[in-house]
Amino acid sequence: MKNDLSYKDKKVITIGIVRELTGLSDRQIRYYEERKLIFPERSLGGSRKYSFSDVELLMEIANKIEDGIQTHEIRKEMLREQKKQSDAEVKTKMIQGQLNAHFGMRKV
């Protein structure tokens, strides 16, 4: 069930390419990182590396900012999303556990 992160989530794109792909400036891209909206990895030399998912997220962020939403708000939205996700996973596991308790170790 655990899908090994595929192409979409691999951090392999340098900031110059992200600039081309999104149309954003480096300044903007780095600023959104400073505001904790995006989390690139780093190469040994210190260059930022992004995934395709990051690229898509950046475009969503840019849209929201154009709509006048502040980075602080966007961050709160994203945290709420993550909490929802996490809660859902917990719930899934609980149900899974109850099923196991009732029906034993069979795969459900």
Next chain:
Amino acid sequence: MKNDLSYKDKKVITIGIVRELTGLSDRQIRYYEERKLIFPERSLGGSRKYSFSDVELLMEIANKIEDGIQTHEIRKEMLREQKKQSDAEVKTKMIQGQLNAHFGMRKV
């Protein structure tokens, strides 16, 4: 039916990352290009850009070279592959055309 090239085929990876991903040296990667086994795109500044498909192909090439196959041979193999592909497509289209001739413009 024509799938817009997805993440896997987008040329967005610089040679340094390809080096990390494949374990090959830049010299090797550039040499395989010189031998027409791989075809990166270029950024405006002239830097090479590869896709995930390219990365996989590079690893296949590296394996064959380890097995003692020469780049020239590998190239011929690849061309044969492509011809097969192309022939299959032509055949598909011919059959498609015959079906259309018999059954009219309905989508098959």
Next chain:
DNA sequence: CGTGTAAGGAATTCTGACACG
């Protein structure tokens, strides 16, 4: 608050060539 910019330095990439074998 979000973004542009000039500044200086460090890491990255490029090409053409020589070397070995």
Next chain:
DNA sequence: CGTGTAAGGAATTCTGACACG
């Protein structure tokens, strides 16, 4: 043939700061 390497230059990226508003 396939690959390593030193060479010199150009493009890329990084950080911290000042500016505007």
